[in-house]
Amino acid sequence: MLTPEERAWRDKRLTQIAAYETAEKRRDFIDDEKIWDILRRKSNPTRQEVEEVLSKARELRGLTPEETAALLNVGDADLWEAIFETALWIKREVYGNRIVLFAPLYISSKCVNNCVYCGFRHSNEAVTEKTLAMDELEREIKILTSKGHKRLIVVYGEHPVSDVDFMCRTIEKIYATKNGRGEIRRVNVNAAPLTVEEYRRLKEIGIGTYQVFQETYHHETYRKMHPANTLKSSYLWRLLALHRAQEAGIDDVAIGVLFGLYDWRFEVLGLLYHAMDLEREFGIGPHTISFPRLEPAVNTPFTTQSPYLVADEDLKKIIAVLRCAVPYTGMILTCRERPELRRELIPLGVSQVDAGSRIAVGGYAEMERERIPEREQFQLGDTRSLDEFIYELCQNGYIPSFCTAGYRAGRTGCHFMSFAKKGLVKNFCVPNAVLTFKEYLLDYATPVTRELGEQTIDRYLAELGRHMPQRAETLQAMLARMEAGERDLYI
Numbered sequence: 001m002l003t004p005e006e007r008a009w010r011d012k013r014l015t016q017i018a019a020y021e022t023a024e025k026r027r028d029f030i031d032d033e034k035i036w037d038i039l040r041r042k043s044n045p046t047r048q049e050v051e052e053v054l055s056k057a058r059e060l061r062g063l064t065p066e067e068t069a070a071l072l073n074v075g076d077a078d079l080w081e082a083i084f085e086t087a088l089w090i091k092r093e094v095y096g097n098r099i100v101l102f103a104p105l106y107i108s109s110k111c112v113n114n115c116v117y118c119g120f121r122h123s124n125e126a127v128t129e130k131t132l133a134m135d136e137l138e139r140e141i142k143i144l145t146s147k148g149h150k151r152l153i154v155v156y157g158e159h160p161v162s163d164v165d166f167m168c169r170t171i172e173k174i175y176a177t178k179n180g181r182g183e184i185r186r187v188n189v190n191a192a193p194l195t196v197e198e199y200r201r202l203k204e205i206g207i208g209t210y211q212v213f214q215e216t217y218h219h220e221t222y223r224k225m226h227p228a229n230t231l232k233s234s235y236l237w238r239l240l241a242l243h244r245a246q247e248a249g250i251d252d253v254a255i256g257v258l259f260g261l262y263d264w265r266f267e268v269l270g271l272l273y274h275a276m277d278l279e280r281e282f283g284i285g286p287h288t289i290s291f292p293r294l295e296p297a298v299n300t301p302f303t304t305q306s307p308y309l310v311a312d313e314d315l316k317k318i319i320a321v322l323r324c325a326v327p328y329t330g331m332i333l334t335c336r337e338r339p340e341l342r343r344e345l346i347p348l349g350v351s352q353v354d355a356g357s358r359i360a361v362g363g364y365a366e367m368e369r370e371r372i373p374e375r376e377q378f379q380l381g382d383t384r385s386l387d388e389f390i391y392e393l394c395q396n397g398y399i400p401s402f403c404t405a406g407y408r409a410g411r412t413g414c415h416f417m418s419f420a421k422k423g424l425v426k427n428f429c430v431p432n433a434v435l436t437f438k439e440y441l442l443d444y445a446t447p448v449t450r451e452l453g454e455q456t457i458d459r460y461l462a463e464l465g466r467h468m469p470q471r472a473e474t475l476q477a478m479l480a481r482m483e484a485g486e487r488d489l490y491i
């Protein structure tokens with residue numbers, strides 16, 4: 001039950017949302033019937049059609065909903081192999097072989113909403129709500145920076161204790177918390193939709209990406225999952241959240257679906273229409289796309305009983321098709337998935353992952369407890385340490401990156417997109433990945449990871465020297481400055 005104060009806050013916000021829905025000129029750009037119609041029309045694509053779509057995908061121009069639907073409906077295993085190969089090729093072409101690392105930080109789990117699939121829904125008495133006090137937040141940051149993290153995604157429930165004032169205070173605190181050489185350099189935010197004015201305040205604080213997942217694009221399912229009279233019940237307020245963020249000047253925005261609520265093929269087209277509408281209005285598509293799957297949560301039976309749960313094989317297809325359809329967008333794979341599956345999914349087009357994650361509020365202070373179900377929104381599949389994960393990335397030929405240079409050098413929004421669309425991100429991002437990876441190796445890595453990591457960097461330098469000798473020389477000089485004690489160097 002909500003307290004009278006919580007109810008009053010929610011009701012005030014509901015009035016604000018209702019007024020917005022009446023005044024908003026933008027239209028709902030998701031047409032369920034049209035999406036189903038496309039999926040039906042493309043339900044049996046010919047081999048030739050699929051091959052043509054894949055060659056267009058290799059031109060890095062993105063795909064139309066019809067072309068995307070054709071890929072989603074492929075039946076032959078060998079054609080799926082061709083899609084997977086194309087996805088990997090695109091990822092390498094646009095982003096190179098670097099993988100960006102970040103950590104989630106849950107700051108508050110209190111929420112006035114009651115989403116059917118969520119462990120944090122207010123009616124779930126099996127979960128203990130918690131909001132970090134400033135000293136607890138500082139402790140979490142110091143633990144994260146002591147492991148080598150530089151990028152965070154901070155997560156807040158929708159509640160008066162974690163309103164925009166609280167978000168601003170906590171984000172300022174995160175940037176201000178130093179730990180020897182350790183610091184957080186980019187704070188991305190996952191929180192409920194806000195007003196344009198509220199987004200402006202976050203922009204001023206200097207956030208990185210703002211993330212709002214629609215959860216499901218299917219209107220009827222959205223209505224069933226988000227009970228009436230809750231803040232999340234307004235489909236339109238949520239759908240246009242990132243349009244408002246863009247209006248406020250936040251030009252790195254991120255979309256996602258909670259796969260498992262509805263048909264996955266439908267949801268992939270929903271994501272595509274969302275990306276297309278952002279691009280149509282602002283000239284900038286989403287900075288990243290996330291594809292979390294429903295995971296079990298305490299006292300939340302829907303998470304294991306949904307008729308739309310997505311199989312591992314289908315998750316591979318989702319990632320590869322999205323990679324082909326929206327080639328310029330970063331793709332985020334989280335620790336929700338098990339280590340063995342993450343190994344298989346990363347090559348399909350993933351560019352960002354979290355590692356060493358804990359998702360209970362205050363969970364990093366109890367690092368040795370891999371899971372704290374009574375304080376978690378859902379359960380994690382991969383609880384390995386950051387160092388362990390980095391070692392594996394190097395073994396598999398990737399360059400781990402903690403880079404935040406793009407954002408600090410102004411390569412965001414349109415600027416970033418024009419880079420990404422020309423396949424130029426890798427010219428900046430991979431050298432910067434190497435610089436931040438070197439920082440990690442010098443300051444945080446275990447001896448075995450350091451040894452393997454140095455070999456990874458040497459291999460990259462040798463290859464860069466063959467194609468761009470001047471860039472390789474510059475990079476080598478910067479690495480030498482880091483050996484001598486300098487930090488936070490970037491191109």
Ligand code: SF4
Nearest residue numbers: 111113115118120121
């Ligand atoms: S999904 Fe988000 S909005 Fe819904 S109950 Fe959970 S924390 Fe609240």
